Amino acid sequence: MQRIAMLGSGFIGRFYADSLQGYRNRDKIVSIYSRREESVKKFATDYNVAHGTTNMEEAIAHPDVDIVCISLPNNLHEEAVMLCCKHKKAVMTTKPLGRNAQEARRMLEAVEQAGIFNGYLEDLVYTPKFLKAYESVKNGALGRILWAKSRETHPGPHSDWFWDIEQAGGGCILDLGCHCVEITRSYIGKDIKPIEVMCWADTQVKPIDAEDHSIALIKYENGAIAQFEVSWTFRGGLDLRDEVMGTEGTIWSNNFLRTGLEMFTTGKGADYVSEKAESNTGWLFPVGDELNELGYNHMFMDMFNSLEQGKQPKESFYDGYVVNVVLDACYKSAKSKQWEPVQLDIWRGQEGVSKDSHLIEYDEDHYLVKEEMTHYGAKKLILKNKQTGKIFEKEEK
Numbered sequence: 001m002q003r004i005a006m007l008g009s010g011f012i013g014r015f016y017a018d019s020l021q022g023y024r025n026r027d028k029i030v031s032i033y034s035r036r037e038e039s040v041k042k043f044a045t046d047y048n049v050a051h052g053t054t055n056m057e058e059a060i061a062h063p064d065v066d067i068v069c070i071s072l073p074n075n076l077h078e079e080a081v082m083l084c085c086k087h088k089k090a091v092m093t094t095k096p097l098g099r100n101a102q103e104a105r106r107m108l109e110a111v112e113q114a115g116i117f118n119g120y121l122e123d124l125v126y127t128p129k130f131l132k133a134y135e136s137v138k139n140g141a142l143g144r145i146l147w148a149k150s151r152e153t154h155p156g157p158h159s160d161w162f163w164d165i166e167q168a169g170g171g172c173i174l175d176l177g178c179h180c181v182e183i184t185r186s187y188i189g190k191d192i193k194p195i196e197v198m199c200w201a202d203t204q205v206k207p208i209d210a211e212d213h214s215i216a217l218i219k220y221e222n223g224a225i226a227q228f229e230v231s232w233t234f235r236g237g238l239d240l241r242d243e244v245m246g247t248e249g250t251i252w253s254n255n256f257l258r259t260g261l262e263m264f265t266t267g268k269g270a271d272y273v274s275e276k277a278e279s280n281t282g283w284l285f286p287v288g289d290e291l292n293e294l295g296y297n298h299m300f301m302d303m304f305n306s307l308e309q310g311k312q313p314k315e316s317f318y319d320g321y322v323v324n325v326v327l328d329a330c331y332k333s334a335k336s337k338q339w340e341p342v343q344l345d346i347w348r349g350q351e352g353v354s355k356d357s358h359l360i361e362y363d364e365d366h367y368l369v370k371e372e373m374t375h376y377g378a379k380k381l382i383l384k385n386k387q388t389g390k391i392f393e394k395e396e397k
Contacts, residue, residue, distance in 0.1 A: 002027045002304050005059045005089075007080055008071035009034040009043035011158045012094055016071055016121075017047050019296035027304060033059035056080060061087045067117070067307065068092070073161040074099050074169050081107045085114035092119035092303050096178040096327070097320025099169025104324035105346065108317045119303045119313045120320040124152075124179045124240070125186050126295030126302065129253045133244065137187055142246030144356055148187040149227040149243040150180035153234030155278060156206065163208050171210025172230045173201060173330055180228035181323045182315070184218070187244045190319070191349035193221045194326050194342045201334035205233040216330050218342075223355035237277045237285070247358075255293065257285050318348065 004020060006013055006029050020027050031051040034040045040052035053059050056076075060068050060083045070080045070093035077093055084091040091111065097120060098104035111118040124130065137145060153176075161167040162175060185194065201214035212233050218226040240255035267281035277284065287293050299315075306313040325344050333340040362368040362383055369382035369391060379396040 002307065003030045003064050003066045004028065005031040005033065005062060005065040005068045006043075006049075006071065007033045007056060007059060007068060007076075008073075009039045010071070013043070013069075013071035014046075015291070015294075015296060016069055016094075016300075017043075019291045019300055020069070021047065022291070027300075030064045031059045031062045057083050057087075060084055060089055065089060067304075069121075070094060073159075073167050074174070075161075075167045078103050078107055082110060085110045085116060088114060088116055090117035090307055092121055093317075093320075094121045095320065096169075096174055096324060097317060098324050099174070101321065101324040101328045101343075103169075104317075104321040108321045108346070111317055117307050118317040119306070120315040120317055121299060121303075122179065122182045122315045122319065122323075123295035123299045124255070125182055125315065126298040127255055127293060128295075128298070129255055130183065130186075130242070130295070131298065133242070133251045133253055134186060136251065137244060137246070141249055142244065142251065143248030145188050145224055145244060145246045147225050147227070147243075147245045148184035149229075150183040151229045151239060151241045152176040152179055153229065153231035154238045155235060156212070156232040163206070163210075165208070165210045168210065170327070170331065171201075171203075171208065171214075172212055172232045173199075173214045173216075173327055173334075175232075176230035177214065177216070177228055177327055177330065178323050180230060181218070181226070181326050182319060183242055184226035184228065184244075185322070185326075188220050188224045188226060189222070189349075190322075192224065192353060193344065193347060193349055193351075194218050194226075194322075195221050196339045196341050197326065197329045197333050198339050199330040199333040201330075211334070214330070214334065216333070218326060219339075221350075222353045235278065256287060259285065259287065259293070261286050261288055318346075321346065 009032060017029055029047055029049050032040055032043045032049045033053055033056050035054060037054055040054060044052040051062055067090040068084050070077055072080060077098060081091060097107060197216055197218045199216035201211035203211055204213050206212045213231040215229045238256045242253045244251050263284045263286055265281060291297055302313050326342055329340045329342045360368045365386055366383040369384055371381045374380055380393055382393050384391045
């Protein structure tokens with residue numbers, strides 16, 4: 001059993017609480033911190049939490065607390081992490097780790113110096129569809145991964161602080177791009193170094209200082225390319241889609257819209273449908289088990305099992321740091337309108353990985369470009385002569 005101090009009583013804190021106290025059925029939130037007294041009381045009542053406070057350090061230092069779960073605005077993450085280090089409390093924090101790479105690095109170095117367990121709550125690499133797809137990729141079903149793409153778009157976040165660039169640290173790139181970077185990085189290989197990015201970003205719709213739409217490319221040292229599209233301007237709900245392509249196959253996944261459950265209603269008696277659904281009338285796409293589909297259950301299972309076994313979880317503060325560094329490069333590229341290097345001061349993966357050979361031998365003198373079966377029953381081969389470079393076709397019957 002893990003006894004948890006929850007920092008934050010808002011939208012994500014309640015999502016976390018529903019999963020924490022429901023999945024393993026033995027973990028318990030024993031302390032709740034919120035900045036407003038009324039929020040503390042409501043959360044404590046709703047989740048049967050014995051201790052509540054508007055003093056962050058009091059919640060963290062509570063003697064019954066084993067691990068701290070940070071579900072606070074981005075600008076409060078570092079303060080909370082440093083208090084966890086001070087009181088030697090295990091910590092896990094919602095994404096992004098920091099508002100920028102400098103904050104993320106300070107938090108990473110602090111938890112490692114303090115010797116405390118640290119987990120990065122990147123739920124979208126724990127969704128059932130991602131876990132299944134990742135297992136196929138890891139087992140070689142797609143061959144060498146060449147390209148990975150992730151898209152997260154919706155009409156915008158729920159809370160006011162997201163829209164304030166000082167509190168949030170950025171717009172949709174930081175809020176949603178953190179998911180996409182870690183998803184695509186996982187498919188390509190977290191030990192493969194991201195080396196440079198090209199990013200477009202703009203404020204197309206919302207009256208804010210941050211960006212509300214962005215598209216980026218991320219080059220990796222082994223020649224693979226990642227791509228993300230993120231937006232707070234998309235109409236139609238929460239769109240979570242991933243694609244990964246390799247030399248031997250492709251996977252497409254749709255995590256939230258058009259997942260096989262469809263419903264029509266006039267709206268009579270309709271209420272909540274799913275996160276960021278824009279309507280409760282007409283044709284709707286409810287989500288069968290939102291906590292599970294968004295990865296929260298598998299994520300907390302990994303966090304607590306890892307803590308109890310004394311090992312690092314699949315997602316740690318180091319992963320959060322790498323994501324922040326990549327996103328910093330995206331922001332820089334969006335301003336310069338050029339490819340910008342990814343400045344990883346701390347790198348724990350492979351070094352000097354060259355682009356894997358893409359040449360397939362057909363015979364001693366030729367490379368195979370492509371083979372296909374024609375509609376008239378013959379196998380067509382496209383070949384390239386190694387010496388002359390000439391490309392030609394031949395048929396095998």
